[in-house]
Amino acid sequence: MKVSIVLPPNSKEALETRERILEIATEQFARFGVRTITMEDIARQAGISKKTIYQEYADKRDLVKAVFARILEEDQKRLTFILETEDGVIEHLVQTSKMMRERLSSINPMVIMEVQKYFPEAWRMFEEFKEHTIQTDLVNVLEKGKELGYFRPEIDSLILAKVRMNQITSAFDPSNFANPEFNFVEEQLVLMDHFLHGIFTEKGRQAYHSQKEILN
DNA sequence: TACCGC
DNA sequence: AGCGGT
Numbered sequence: 001m002k003v004s005i006v007l008p009p010n011s012k013e014a015l016e017t018r019e020r021i022l023e024i025a026t027e028q029f030a031r032f033g034v035r036t037i038t039m040e041d042i043a044r045q046a047g048i049s050k051k052t053i054y055q056e057y058a059d060k061r062d063l064v065k066a067v068f069a070r071i072l073e074e075d076q077k078r079l080t081f082i083l084e085t086e087d088g089v090i091e092h093l094v095q096t097s098k099m100m101r102e103r104l105s106s107i108n109p110m111v112i113m114e115v116q117k118y119f120p121e122a123w124r125m126f127e128e129f130k131e132h133t134i135q136t137d138l139v140n141v142l143e144k145g146k147e148l149g150y151f152r153p154e155i156d157s158l159i160l161a162k163v164r165m166n167q168i169t170s171a172f173d174p175s176n177f178a179n180p181e182f183n184f185v186e187e188q189l190v191l192m193d194h195f196l197h198g199i200f201t202e203k204g205r206q207a208y209h210s211q212k213e214i215l216n
Numbered sequence: 217t218a219c220c221g222c
Numbered sequence: 223a224g225c226g227g228t
Contacts (some may be wrong), residue, residue: 008224039225054228
């Protein structure tokens with residue numbers, strides 16, 4: 001039996017078709033995987049025809065890329081915004097770990113493997129994001145944190161930014177996912193915590209922990 | 217919605 | 223076989 005999702009008859013068309021497709025795709029891909037969800041599934045849930053989807057997106061790869069691009073963009077905005085506020089270093093760190101937990105635990109880990117394997121262009125976008133945005137962001141936080149006395153003054157921001165990036169990358173290694181014991185989200189959070197405690201001053205450590213109490 | 221081809 | 227694409 002087919003289950004059809006009935007939407008409010010015309011929820012004001014507040015969302016453009018393109019946007020609706022993107023939202024449904026984002027949610028469905030994250031929950032069930034980019035391979036198990038078909039273009040037809042998305043069309044059905046959106047209450048439109050496949051043809052309409054293909055008017056907005058050239059093909060499935062294009063749609064997967066758009067989904068990823070949007071997630072990355074949103075996260076980036078949230079993070080740079082925090083760092084632009086005065087000080088903001090500690091808030092940025094705690095917010096980052098919160099975002100990672102929320103984001104990663106809402107994504108079926110299988111999706112990560114599928115995208116690496118079957119949607120290399122979308123994966124490439126993620127890698128570029130890592131290499132440019134995350135690295136730049138890290139160097140900025142590290143520098144600012146040093147100036148404000150949260151991190152030990154002798155640390156090399158660029159080297160440590162790269163170390164941190166390698167930690168992130170290593171947790172994404174497909175061989176990890178083969179192990180059922182492996183908790184992807186937990187590993188990322190533990191690695192981040194460990195990294196931070198290696199560079200905190202006492203002031204930084206305390207600020208981090210009290211900020212965590214407040215925000216989490 | 218039917219259909220093709222991978 | 224079933225999905226992407228027409």
